[in-house]
Amino acid sequence: MINVNQNGASVQTGTSGVIGQMATYDHEQILFCQDQATGLKAIVAIHNTTLGPSLGGTRMWQYATEAEALTDVLRLSRGMTYKSSLAGLNLGGGKAVIIGDSRTQKNEALFRRFGKFINSLGGKYITAEDVGIGTRDMEWVRMETKHVAGLPEYLGGSGDPSPVTAYGVYMGMKAAANQRWGNDSLVGKKVAVQGVGNVGQYLIEHLVKEGAHVTITDIFQDRVQALVAKHGVTAVAPEAIYDVDMDIYAPCALGATVNDDTLNRLKCSIIAGAANNQLANEQVHGQAVMDRGILYAPDYLVNAGGIINCYWEVIGYNRDAAMRQAQDIYNTTLTIFKKSIDESMPTYLAANRMAESRIEAMAKVKSTF
Ligand code: NAD
Numbered sequence: 001m002i003n004v005n006q007n008g009a010s011v012q013t014g015t016s017g018v019i020g021q022m023a024t025y026d027h028e029q030i031l032f033c034q035d036q037a038t039g040l041k042a043i044v045a046i047h048n049t050t051l052g053p054s055l056g057g058t059r060m061w062q063y064a065t066e067a068e069a070l071t072d073v074l075r076l077s078r079g080m081t082y083k084s085s086l087a088g089l090n091l092g093g094g095k096a097v098i099i100g101d102s103r104t105q106k107n108e109a110l111f112r113r114f115g116k117f118i119n120s121l122g123g124k125y126i127t128a129e130d131v132g133i134g135t136r137d138m139e140w141v142r143m144e145t146k147h148v149a150g151l152p153e154y155l156g157g158s159g160d161p162s163p164v165t166a167y168g169v170y171m172g173m174k175a176a177a178n179q180r181w182g183n184d185s186l187v188g189k190k191v192a193v194q195g196v197g198n199v200g201q202y203l204i205e206h207l208v209k210e211g212a213h214v215t216i217t218d219i220f221q222d223r224v225q226a227l228v229a230k231h232g233v234t235a236v237a238p239e240a241i242y243d244v245d246m247d248i249y250a251p252c253a254l255g256a257t258v259n260d261d262t263l264n265r266l267k268c269s270i271i272a273g274a275a276n277n278q279l280a281n282e283q284v285h286g287q288a289v290m291d292r293g294i295l296y297a298p299d300y301l302v303n304a305g306g307i308i309n310c311y312w313e314v315i316g317y318n319r320d321a322a323m324r325q326a327q328d329i330y331n332t333t334l335t336i337f338k339k340s341i342d343e344s345m346p347t348y349l350a351a352n353r354m355a356e357s358r359i360e361a362m363a364k365v366k367s368t369f
Helices: 017-024 066-086 108-120 135-142 162-181 198-210 221-231 238-243 282-291 305-315 319-327 329-342 347-366
Strands: 002-004 010-012 029-035 040-048 058-061 092-099 190-194 213-217 248-251
Touching (some): 017 066, 029 108, 058 066, 066 092, 066 305, 066 347, 162 198, 162 248, 162 305, 162 319, 190 238, 198 213, 198 221, 305 319
Parallel strands (some): 190 213
Antiparallel strands (some): 040 092
């Protein structure tokens, strides 16, 4: 099979063998890490470093097979390339997975050994926290390599990225409101927020402050009740969130909540939230939301505040600059909507094309020296 990579070149693709899988989306490099003494089994995937060093978190998960771990790390690292490109960052896409049980198999030796492997890449890959990884684990990784971002403040890092992420989501939501209703005011708009964890709780603050009518849900009732008491928002049971009377659906919990089932229930005008991979199937449901007249603000565009915060940590932390760049998500979202209309394509595709075209353009800059 022949495909076209993000630099516009023809690439041979196929799924037979590891190099065949790498060729499918033109990954640059994979590092397989194995260490019997510590029990470490990890894979680091570097998708594309045209824009800069690859950055993306490490996930610890009990994959059923090594093939499943490889597929996940290839998919996630590619996603990071797109996210950083669209956010205008000088970062490439990378990701790591550690195969194992994050509840029982964590220890200092394992993470320090992993840190040595990261260090061997010489800065071509910068890691951070992801699912199954905590601050303590990253402290151990940091003992062996400086190529770590998203660290707590006491370790010289930028701390919790969630407020920056929430601000970016809020900006993307306001841009969507502008596109849909002719101005970006959310006063009186009904917003349903699914998941009130790190990002969701900060997003609610912005929404309530502006005067939106907010309905929330979460599987942790204590979290919900605390926010109801603090902000006077309405709460519903987790399964009921898709059926509430809403203008905007803001998924801030899990991925794949925009699917065949929920699309028959969601009576919203806009989807804009923090969760990654909101569309269960990008092609199918990206087109379906458009056909139903729902304006979808692409997830990896509006939730880029986290990676923006990491980027500023890498180049020298400046909170104001990170917030300003998160604010710019507003303009980028409007640009994506315009491209979607002008070229009659779903918004997710317009975002992908814009991310690819920046990489293509910057590849030319690099080729001059
Ligand atoms: P979190 O774990 O702090 O919060 C998620 C919340 O969703 C939790 O309170 C959880 O109980 C709730 N939840 C889980 N399943 C649910 C369900 N079925 N119904 C209702 N609530 C449910 O995570 P977070 O850091 O706030 O991130 C939220 C989403 O945004 C995730 O998908 C994450 O990948 C994405 N994201 C986060 C950041 C960041 O800076 N934290 C950056 C980019 C993307």
